[in-house]
Amino acid sequence: MDAVNAPARRYHSPLRKEQAAATRDAVLAAARELFVGEGYxxxxxxxxxxxxxxxxxxxxxxxxRKPDLLREVVETAISGTGQAVPAERRDYVIRMREAKAAAEKISIYAHALARIQPRLAPVYVALRDAAGTDPDCAALWQEISNRRAANMLKFVEDLASTGELRTDRPAEELADAVWSMNGPEYWVLLVDQRGWSPERFADWLTDAWCRLLVEQK
Known part of the structure; x- marks a missing residue:
């Protein structure tokens, strides 16, 4: 084939991808520091x-833009990676769904929260504060809150699949109760303000949710 008519080669550089990822990480780290330290x-x-x-x-x-930066900072704080990860693809969610007993599912989730909240809670509080004055932040705050509520209903439905979920209260009510306790605000109250350790927090949630959600024999 004539060199002039040869198809153009696509240039892929692993080094360039690494540099782009490093730049993105540096930008998100800087954005997080400023959003948390100085406010959005x-x-x-x-x-x-x-x-x-x-x-x-x-x-x-x-x-x-700045709202896009805040969204990425929140999403990466949730996922613990450089990118947003849908709930169903997170490792602890996969392990929860593979677990057979309700208490095991609850323990997996509670201990996952204790690993997530140290990085998420400061960012979440910054978003909450910004939502009071910034429409973009208010929309993101509501989106994250609604998504978390929907995920908690899936969590309760997964517990129901074990046959151990209490049946005297509506599933939606139980999901809302979990939603209220898995929020970063709850972490801030017990860990930041009352000095609980992450492990104590995880053990407390496990015990509380087992008592709250599982049919008592």
């Missing part, structure tokens, strides 16, 4: 760029 309203994209050591245009090109 006081933080600027220019300030985030300076802290990350990148150009402002790089942030716009790789992630987007």
């Amino acid at each position: 309203r006081s933080s600027t994209v220019a300030g985030i760029a300076r802290r990350a050591g990148v150009a402002v245009d790089t942030i716009y090109a790789t992630i987007g």
